[in-house]
């Protein structure tokens with residue numbers, strides 16, 4: 307068994323805690339994006355941080371038939387855990403289980419803040435109008451949020467209460483959300499486990515395909 311974290315302090319703590327509980331895994335301090343080739347291949351890779359794209363080494367270092375358990379994140383929402391099986395053709399396929407919400411893997415974090423980086427004095431953003439309630443796409447319906455996050459993967463939103471003219475405003479940093487929500491309703495409002503993900507090697511990274 308191998309346990310890995312990028313934080314040296316946490317790695318030291320994990321080593322002591324695991325030894326005290328009678329476990330003897332290799333505890334490694336490294337960037338998890340590279341997996342850990344010296345002990346590969348693995349029957350299971352279990353991530354305790356979320357990702358937006360699966361690092362290629364995780365696919366490569368899992369045996370055929372092995373399991374990858376990966377909390378999922380999109381800029382739209384952090385929700386769901388992928389449970390995928392490594393296939394003989396080098397891909398991995400599986401469905402999402404609800405409720406995973408882990409911190410995003412460090413290398414995949416994008417540092418964007420609405421008021422610091424996006425809104426500027428004198429800016430005239432393109433205006434579009436929809437009758438869709440902002441709460442239907444960014445409220446408590448996490449099935450809808452997950453679906454939108456997978457269908458429009460680059461899109462993010464921010465709730466903004468620092469406005470005079472409106473009680474609340476939902477800023478979208480992209481469009482297509484209405485179409486994604488309409489697709490969600492047309493598909494019968496699929497719950498998280500109806501989303502099937504396929505991860506394939508693609509150059510030095512991986513490609514994601516989503517099906518219902």
Ligand SMILES: C[S@@+](CC[C@H](N)C(=O)[O-])C[C@H]1O[C@@H](n2cnc3c(N)ncnc32)[C@H](O)[C@@H]1O
Pocket residue numbers: 310311312313316336337338339354355408409410411412413
């Ligand atoms: C929710 S904590 C889980 C900690 C511990 N594994 C556990 O299960 O209690 C997420 C951990 O992911 C680690 N992490 C984030 N990005 C990482 C990366 N690129 N490589 C390795 N570890 C990373 C963080 O340092 C943090 O300790």
